[in-house]
Amino acid sequence: MKETASNSSGGDVRLTGISKKYGSFSAVHPLDLSIPAGSFFALLGASGCGKTTTLRMIAGLEEPTTGTVLLGGKDVTALPPYKRPVNTVFQNYALFPHLDIYENVAFGLRRRGVKSVKKQVGEMLELVQLGQMARRKPHQLSGGQQQRVAVARALINHPQVLLLDEPLGALDLKLRRQMQLELKRIQTEVGITFVHVTHDQEEAMTMADTVAVMNAGRVEQLGAPADLYENPGTTFVANFLGTSNLIEAEVAETDGDEVLLKAGESKLRLPAQRCSATVRTGGKILAGVRPEKVSLAHADDAGTIPEGRNRITGRIADSSFIGVSTQYVVHTSVCPEVAVYEQNVERDSRLVPGAEVVLHWNPAHTFGLDAAQSVLAGTVGTAGTEIVKESA
Template sequence: MTQTETPRSSGGDVRLRGISKTYGSFTAVHPLDLTIPAGSFFALLGASGCGKTTTLRMIAGLEEPTTGTVELAGQDVTALPPYKRQVNTVFQNYALFPHLDIFENVAFGLRRRGIKSVAKQVGEMLDLVQLGPMARRKPQQLSGGQQQRVAVARALINHPEVLLLDEPLGALDLKLRRQMQLELKRIQTEVGITFVHVTHDQEEAMTMADTVAVMNGGRVEQLGAPAELYENPGTTFVANFLGTSNLIAAEVTAAGGEELVLTAGGATLRLPAGRCRTEARAGGKVLAGVRPEKVALAHADDAGEIPAGHNRLTGRVRDASFIGVSTQYVIDVPGVGELAVYEQNLGRDGRLVPGAETVLHWKPEHTFGLDAEQDIAAGADPGEEAA
């Protein structure tokens, strides 16, 4: 089946109004208002125990909200059981029937509804997930990625308004997981159904989703497009959880114009006022952030070649790790601490070895500012929590 032949749906929007979930004295999800646009690919991203799966299960009807309402395509479904909601869920373990072949696994939902003629619809769905030639194989004869596609086809054949995906790629190895990220995005684009995807994997969320809600402690910490969240994190948790950030405790020495002047480790740094997410006053504190790949390294002997106007700090190389596409450095900066630098391997400087004196430098516009009252390490190592 060609892309133009694939039946499209406008999907349905999802609206959560004041939805929350408590278990005794523990609050898994604090009152939450969230709108997921129809036809979008939406990701709930967070560490274990942040409330993302509980939120998904409340949308599916598998958990009853303690407060609030769930609306699907304009209908209040809060009191409806799962089978009466226009949603289907794909789980991490796929839940395929081992005794049925792929065709019958996909046809199961149609047959359960009493539909006799299923061949055309099943064939179209298997073509959509590129498994047509494998229709008569059993699940155990397929790879993990193929089984995952069967689970998606089985869910989509029921024409749900919303497809819920609960860590669907968690059991796959890294290479296959990346391949399936692109596959899922392709399928969602072709069918046009609203996808709500729960994951703890930042790369997975950023690769596939139009919009990401970063969850932490049962609340949405920040909501936005992947690039916006990465480039302009609003909290230390988001800055650290989405990739790696260097967060530098700094004092504001001048404010009021388009640029803030900061002091950190005896050096002067500049921060665009529009990229500071907290009120900054002279004499106050901020956290100046910069992503490791935005920072360049120069050996101390080449310090004179650094472009004028760059932010710069001096330190010593503590560690250098070659990982193929880049070399990841850890630099000790007096008065600041350890900073990370990721340099693409276009031409490595053999002098940048542990112990070497170096200058870190970056464009001021690549700096962002956060509230210094926050935990500077929040999100860096979320660990495992309950719930």
Template sequence: MSLAAESTSGSARSLRLTALTKEFATFTAVRSLDLEVPAGTFFALLGPSGCGKTTTLRMVAGLDTPTSGTIHLGQDEITYQKPYRRPVNTVFQNYALFPHLNIHDNVAFGLRRRGVKDVDRQVQEMLALVELEAQARKKPTQMSGGQQQRVALARALINRPEVLLLDEPLGALDLKLRRGMQIELKRIQTEVGLTFVHVTHDQEEAMTMADTIAVMNGGVIEQMGSPAELYENPRTTFVANFLGQTNLMPGTVAGADSDVVRVDMHGTQVSIPADRAHTREGSGWVGIRPEKVLLAPEGEPIDAPGNHMTGGVITDVSFVGVSTQYLVRMPWGQELMAFEQNTGRRAVLAHGTKVDVSWRPEFAFLLPATQDVNAGAVEEA
């Protein structure tokens, strides 16, 4: 029976973490984490270095022991089970392949160690899955980084784990290879139907592959949901800043009803959909993604009915091929980012051009002013 067939045979179990905590001598890495990963999904733990994501993965793998809390697969608790007894396998960033063995034997290693029969057929099936059938007799050193990563994946999958843990698996690859492997990993996960839990600090990587993302910060989950949900409707400034780029502008709630929250921004009233307004009184941060911001030379019409502001001046223009990225200084002194697709509809606006700014109300969101406006912002090296 193939791995894909086995994974859909009805025995799949969800992974559940309950009040999971890991304390070290000088700090708490993971704080009372509650999390459920549905069987058969591609789940990403996303966050900056030191947020607790790798520690969480290591506790699931059995490589670190929780200070408190529990880990369940379905109804079975595995919190203190030895790593080799768990139906879990891990793929690390450094691949950990045996350099003296060829690819076939690397993939076969775990099965042979357990005395499994019909190893060659299973290895061939795995190499076909990762599209490396022709490379079976090569040594790891004769292969590219992307090929070595696929060997490591095949070696983990051949053991038929219920959960595959991926710890920054693409971090050692160059950008082009990494993007190709993102697509490959998602294809393989879809084909075999196993639960993948992927740890990464790369926002694009998580959003490209995962069905669900949990954004971690300081040992806790800031927000969890689909990539589109987290990007379009962040609930904290950390998530808004960490997932892509965003404009966060100060405002004061002027009124609210069941559908819309109205916010005064420096004398202009803007509207926020009620389900995207995460505060309904006092001060707040009005958020809008740069690609949702529309520009036009002063006085010219903008095809975005709703939130419209005047008095902007372009202070920076960056042509990046598919788009042009503008900085626009607003009358109150803040610079807004605006990304415009280079469709050829009009010429690039020049530095110093006076512009009006607009966005559709349904794309905006509102966050409490008590949250740090710079939380989650990735500083340039």
């Protein structure tokens, strides 16, 4: 059965029934995907999920087992990489060490026999803000600068689509965050389609207009970053994109736009439109809430919590001060460990390990998932992410 990630008939990149098998092993299961022209699209997933294999099939570096690849409405499935209107930027950049930056960027034009390259190379170096470094060699540049040279070298060929395979993976955290904004700026200025492969959730959510979350060779969920974060459709997406508290609860009743749940001695409310599970009285549901949506009150202050909020009681097991916020782990009877992130605005000195507390949050911030799924899917080092070997 095909995994349909988008029903859009238009798009700069269209994959139809695309799949890849290595012997009896399916690296990418049949999927349909449409990537709009001029968009910044991210394929996000853990190592071995099939994202790089999918990118390589778009580039022509891997031959699909089934399906077709269309670029700008043209079937390019049988075309070799050099005949496709795409360029790829890899993690190692692959710059020519013996050529200066100017000649690295000019390489593609000279190879095509273009005589006058000065104007185009100058424009590209200005686009990536490296005009003053044209005559330096790659080893004289920082990692971020080398990455921008690789992007300029790819863009000067005017590809219809730019493919980026973990391009920021070799950079340190601070530089990686700077380059996320830089890449988004470049994509906005040139207006071409960027397809970006990454395992970094923050990277995908910072840059991409649309994110396809991949797991074990399938597209688990596709949408705008904020939609995926606020309305995960599976426990894998809920856990892989940030952190989620997943509380097993029983459906007590449905009341119009709300689902009333019972979790131990606690009663929780859930907006019906935010529930992706089948709702039936007596059935099980996983009630999810993000840690930053939860507030923490000392048990002595329980009477001050506004009416109508979801609440559960527990005991603080651990706390970590990380500057902008404090991260708490709370043991409760309905969920072994509940994560709470509270901004350090007015810290309550009583909220220390061992303290009895009440966790409370707006019911509108609750989402519901099918309880048949593993609550650990998508977490680091657990089953739920099938780790497979992708092609190099």
